[in-house]
Amino acid sequence: MSAEGASRLTRVEGLLYGGDYNPEQWPPEVWAEDAKLMREAGVTMATVGVFSWARLQPGPDTWEFGWLDELLDLLHAHGIAVDLATATASPPAWLVRAHPEILPVTADGVRLEFGSRQHYCPSSPEYRNAAQRLTRALAERYRDHPALALWHIHNEYGDHVTECFCARSAEHFRAWLTERYGTVDALNHAWGTAFWSQRYGSYAEVEPPRTAPGPVNPTQLLDWRRFCSDALLALHRAEREILTEVSPGVPATTNFMSMFKALDYWKWAEHEEFVSDDAYPDPADPRAHVNASLNYDLMRSLKGGRPWLLMEQAPSAVSWRPVNVPKPPGLQRLWSLQALARGADGVLYFQWRASRAGAEKYHSALLPHRGTESRGWRETVRFGAELARLGEIAGTRIGSEVAIVLDWDSWWALEADDHPSARMRWRDLLRPWYAALHARGVPITFVPPYAQLAAYRAVLAPNLHLLRPEHAERIAAYVRGGGQLVCGPFSGVVDGYDHIHDGGAPGPLREVLGVSVDEFWPVPDGATVPLASGAEASLWAEWLVAEGAESVDSYASGPLAGRPAVTRHAYGTGAAWYVSCHLAEGIGGVLDRALTEAGVAPLLDVPEGVEVTLRTGPQGRYLFLLNHDDRPALIPLTGPYAAGGTDLLTGEAAHSSVRLAPLGAAVVRLAPAPVPVPETDFPGEIAP
Known part of the structure; x- marks a missing residue:
């Protein structure tokens, strides 16, 4: 494969465009019309078979592939590549009735019934065996089909069921713990079972953290979060291994769900050839584009800066919010371009043709219920034509000089129960930091706590509640070597077992930050604490003691008046800043x-x-300008962009400035175009 070909997500040239197609919901005569309309709209890829298990395998030993043969042949004849799903996200009724133990059980002991989707226990061997059998049958039949460009494993792991508390899950959890800790004495130490007489004499005594009379052991809960992510990942890997064996050379992915708490996407991304994402920003939220940008930056970061795929988004309204607001004219285009601006090499949608029945019949589609006379269809066709003009950006990457540390272990530990404040939530702490960078046009990369950091000018840690000493040493070495660290509150509090660090917070970062936390001082709901700079702290504050750090800002009133709120500590040839409070919009000044x-x-x-x-x-530089405002904007092209270029969307020259209409966009191929590009913008290993 050429270097250009290797940079593509699939063998399909240019940018991918299309969406989920569910032909089992329609008679075959509709398929021909759909294929014709897909070609008219510029669709290059269709995701097929996501929820087709019952159609493909209507009984334990009965298979029906003829309809799928016909469909794939039809799509290929119209030049449309297929993202073929393994169809394992929704077990059929016959399987559930033959093996009711497949159904998941809640922490309260309630067994969830058939009638929705993802109705399976992640630890069920019956489900796993059936899913593997289906995956193998599909791979053996279609591995050489000319339409096949991508394998789509399962669908949105953890969307409805992230955990199961049945007896099978308990057995699996014990096995996972035995592999993690070895002896039961090691488990007792890790879980701190001397507290409340929770000591275990053997692994056989351990159960999942089901509903209990009072607070459940916090380290048990943390390990349960780890286990549940790993249990679903094991299912994914089982299918992936079959595809690798039977269908080598065809890429495979599974659709992530943006910044999703339940699954450690750093670990998951190690098993993806490229990352794909499902994203549904709310048109009713005037700041939705900022959060979408954050999620897209994460997707790009998970595989070291490589291009990714927006697998699902809504053409207009969704069907599952209390109020489902449609996208006004132009917003679907703008938000699709935003994904490309943040490193995607394709934008797909849920779904192609709007359903007439089922839970998502009110969900928008590229081909709405009204058909080709609808506003939505006209936007589908227009954007397909525009996307074809942007094909040359495929394979290009986004560089950054600023990293944000994200650790799922720390996220899970931060949001445990019985903390000084239940208001300290990872995404709420992160968003103001990210929004400040987004507003300033500063690109970022997310990194795990074990990443190499030397290539970044600044590293931000809005919160690292759980921090292992070996990860803290990497951060300290980065600052000693000249880096700039900005660390947020309630960080360095516990170790990998969720035990408080000796000496309290900030634990292993105490020396690099030059501070010690004497006492946590959460802020009551609705209250704020003023700072000397005029900023205001909400949610959280700390009684901070400077141990070498200089006070940059201080609390201005109340019990903390005069005490440092924001500090800076020169350390080695770099500096470490500590923000001991939640500043919301005020974080921008720091x-x-x-x-x-x-x-x-x-x-x-x-x-x-x-x-x-x-x-x-290598093919050039592409400046994306997106106007999320309802007013026109004029953007001067200055500095490295002063030479201007060509707007690929319009074909017009862009000289000293670019004018954007409300919800308008420009993609400027800058001159001169050819420049060298690093292989990755992630300067560190992905695995610990």
């Missing part, structure tokens, strides 16, 4: 100082509401 000291500058000075990114590759 980040400005730290990033200036680190030598980090915005990509381009843009008006409020305008998003800017830069994709770079």
Whole structure:
């Protein structure tokens, strides 16, 4: 394969465009019309078979592939590649009735019934065997089909069932714990079972953290979160291994769900050839595009900066919110371009043709209920034509000088029960930091706590509640070597067992930060604590003691008046900043100082509401400008972009400035185009 071919997600050239197609919901005569309309709309890929298990295998030893043969032949004849699903996300009724133990059980002991989807226990051997059998049958039949471009494993792991508390799950949990800890004495130490007489004499005495009379052991809960993520990953890997064996050379992916708490996507991404994501920003939320950008940056980061695929999004309204607001004209286009601006090499949708029955019959589609006379269809066709003009950006990447540390272990530990405040939630802590960088046009990369950091000018840790000493040493070495660290509150509190570090917070970061936390001081709901700078702290504050750090900002009133709130500590040839409170929008001022000291500058000075990114590759540089405002915007092209270029969306020259309509966008191929590009923007290993 050529270097250009290797940079593509699949063998399909250019950017991928299309969506989920569920032909089992329609008679065959509709399929021909769909294939014709897909070609008219510029569709290049259709996801097929996601929920087709019952149609493919109507009985234990009965298979019906003829309809799928016909469909794949039809799509191939129309030049449409297929993302073929393994169809294992929704076990059929015959399997559930033959093996009712497949059905998942809640922490309260309630067995969930058939009638929705994902109705299986992740630890069920009956489900696993049946899923593997189906996957193998599909792989053997279609591995050489010319339409096959991508394998789609399962669908949205953990969307409805992330855990099961049945006896099979208990057995699996004990086996997982035995492999993790070895002896039961090691387990007792890790779980701190001397507390409340919780000591175990053998692994046989251990059960999942079912509903109990009072608070459940926090380390048991943390290990349960780890186990549940690993149990679903084991199912995914079982299918992936079959595809690798039977259908080598065909890439495979499973659709993630943005920044999803239940699954440790760092571990999952190790088993993906490329990352794909399902994203459903709310059109009713005026800040939805900022959160979407955050999620897309994570998807790009999970595989070291490689291009990723937006597997699902809604063309207009969804069907599962209390109020399902449609996307106004132009928003579907803008938000699709945003995914490309953040490193995607394709945008697919749920779904192609709107369903007439079922739980998602009110969900929008590329081909709405009204058909080709609808507003949605006209937007589908227009955007397909535009996307074809952007094909040359495929394979380009996004560089960044700023990293944000994200650790699922720390996320799970942070949001455990019986903490000083239940208001400290990872995504709520992260969003203001990210929003400040987004507004300033500063690109970021997410990294795990074990990443190599030396190539970044600044590393941000909005929260690292759980912090292992070996990971803290990597961070300290980064600062000693000249890096700029900005660390948020309630960090360095517990170790990998969820035990408080000796000496309290910030634990192993105490020396690098030059501070010690004497006492946590959560802020009551609705209250704020003013700072000397004029900023206000909400949710959280700390009684901080400087141990070498200088006070950058202090609390201005109340019991903490005069005490440091934000500090800076020179350490080695770098500096470490500690923000002991939740500053919400006020975090921007702290980040400005730290990033200036680190030598980090915005990509381009843009008006409020305008998003800017830069994709770079051997074929050129591509400046994305997206106007999320309802007013027009004028963006001067200055600095490295002063030479201007060509807007690929319109074909018009962009000289000294670019004018954007409300919800408008431009993708400017900058001149001169050819520049070298690093192989990855992630300067560190993916695995620990």
